[in-house]
């Protein structure tokens with residue numbers, strides 16, 4: 477099964493590929509890019525949904541995105557051209573952990589991609605390397621809303637509770653200037669979009685050779701979510717500035 481087919485179908489119609497609704501994305505971006513002439517970098521940008529919004533809203537902003545998924549970047553390029561912002565967007569097909577740039581950036585985003593760096597703190601280290609002295613970081617990652625069971629840990633990996641996560645971020649030299657905890661509705665919507673979009677596509681395309689497998693993937697994912705991690709999974713998106721030394 478082509479992983480990109482799953483990724484493309486499963487995120488259809490959702491504002492970004494993370495558990496955040498339209499209004500939350502807008503509020504978080506407003507706190508991150510508010511001057512209008514910024515240079516913005518997204519590490520693990522996927523289809524560049526965060527950057528495309530920013531570029532469409534601020535004609536003076538320029539942006540770069542980094543992702544290892546060539547098909548996602550191709551869709552981002554197409555969407556950028558359609559929005560008329562392609563001239564201000566550079567996309568790099570690269571490992572975000574290895575990415576280097578001659579510029580510093582006023583804002584560095586990385587939402588739902590901390591696994592690319594080995595966790596939240598290494599993601600913040602990577603962001604710091606690219607960040608202008610008075611820049612802002614927008615980072616989104618999981619935390620445990622409740623003590624997880626063994627299955628949740630096995631499916632999702634290791635996280636901390638919210639207060640511990642925030643303590644670690646602060647001890648790492650960052651000051652939160654805004655934040656958003658994904659609501660129950662945002663968390664559930666994200667899963668319903670994921671599983672529902674796949675299932676609907678499979679039902680609409682019974683002739684497709686992948687149709688039965690896609691239906692099965694949607695059902696397995698739904699069961700893992702409901703039995704494995706729905707009660708323990710939380711998602712936190714922070715706007716951070718460096719804490720003065």
Ligand SMILES: C[S@@+](CC[C@H](N)C(=O)[O-])C[C@H]1O[C@@H](n2cnc3c(N)ncnc32)[C@H](O)[C@@H]1O
Pocket residue numbers: 492493494519520521522523524525526542543544545548570571572573586587588589591592593
């Ligand atoms: C959950 S998606 C989030 C995409 C985007 N940040 C958003 O919120 O819409 C995670 C993204 O990280 C990308 N990714 C995973 N490992 C990566 C790596 N080592 N370097 C760059 N991107 C990576 C995936 O291809 C995927 O597009």
